[in-house]
Amino acid sequence: MSANQKTLAKANEIHLVRLYDAPVEMVWDAWTDPAQAAQWWGPRGFTLTTHSKDLSVGGTWRYTMHGPDGTDYPNIATYHEIERHKKLVYDHGATEISPPLFRVTVFFSTVGKKTQMEMTMALATAEAAAETRKFIKQAGGEATWDRFAEYLAEQIEHKERFVINRSFAAPIEVMYDMWTKAEHFSQWLPPTGFTMSFIRADIRVGGSSFYKMTNGSSEHNVTMYGRAAYLEMNKPHRLVYTQQFCDEHENISRHPMAPIWPETMMSKVEFTAEDDNxxxxxxxxxxxxxxxxxxxxxxxxxxxxxTMGWTGSFDKLEAQLQTLLENK
Known part of the structure; x- marks a missing residue:
C-alpha cells in the first residue's frame, strides 16, 4: 500500500491500485482520450459513446455506457483537479437530473518503466461505500481496469492477453501457498461443479504436474486431463507456468468443448501485498x-x-481462505 493510500483510507472510500506495464504518458493519454477510452472503459461486454469532453477544471465528460443487455447508463463527469500525467479529481455518476454518486481521485506515478494507478472513490457514507462495492462486484466493474491492462499490452507489444485481478483478505505468504501447494489449489482452481485430483505434482521450477478434472455427473460426465510446466517461482511475489490439455496418457490434446482453443496457455500470477493481511x-x-x-x-x-470462470474459482478461493484462517 502506498503512502497516499494509507493517508486516504477511510470507511466511506473505495481504493484501487493497479500497476501497468506502460509509461505514464501512455497511460494518461489512454485514460483521457475518449477515442482510446472507448476501447476499454467499462465492464466486459459494455461499450462507450462519448458525446462531449472538455478536459479542464470545471469541464465535463458526457458519455453513455451501453450494457450488453441494451441498458444505457448516462454519465456526466465534472473535473475539479487536473495535473497532467500525475492527478485527476472528478465527480462521477451524475446525470441531467441527478447529482454525482461519488468523487474520484486518481494518482499516476512512475515505478521503473511502469505506471502505478491509485484510485480513491469517496462516497457520502460508509454504508454507501459498502453498497457501491457490492454493485461493482456484481456488475464486474473491476474488469474495467483489467481491460485497460489488455488494451495497453495490445498497443505496446501487439499481444492479446486476458487479465484479471482480485484482492483477498490474506497475507501474501498464505496466498502464494494457495497457488503452489497441490492440496490447496486443487480445492479451488477447478471450474464450478468440477473436482481436481493430481496424478503427478512436481511443483518447482523445471517441474511439472499432471491432473484430472471431472464433474462427476452420471448423465453428462465430463472428464478432462491437463498438465502444467513451471517456468518461474519467485516466492511470494510471482509464479509463471504453462498449461496444456492432455488425454489420460498425457498426450497433448485440445479442450474437449473448444477444439480451436490454443494448444498452450501461459499464466503469469503476481502477488502484491496491499497491507499485512x-x-x-x-x-x-x-x-x-x-x-x-x-x-x-x-x-x-x-x-x-x-472472467466468469476465474471469478467462480476466486469465489471458492475466498471461501477456502476464510476457513483456513479461521482454523489457525
Missing part, C-alpha cells in the same frame, strides 16, 4: 508458442467467459 492477485493469461489466427480469435472472443 490483504493481497492482490493479478493473473495474466495468454496463448504461448505457435498460435494460428483462428486460435487467437477464439481466445479473444472468450474473455467474458474467462
Amino acid at each position: 490483504r493481497t492482490r492477485v493479478t493473473v495474466t493469461w495468454e496463448p504461448f508458442g505457435a498460435v494460428t489466427a483462428e486460435e487467437l480469435q477464439a481466445f479473444m472472443k472468450e474473455r467474458g467467459g474467462m
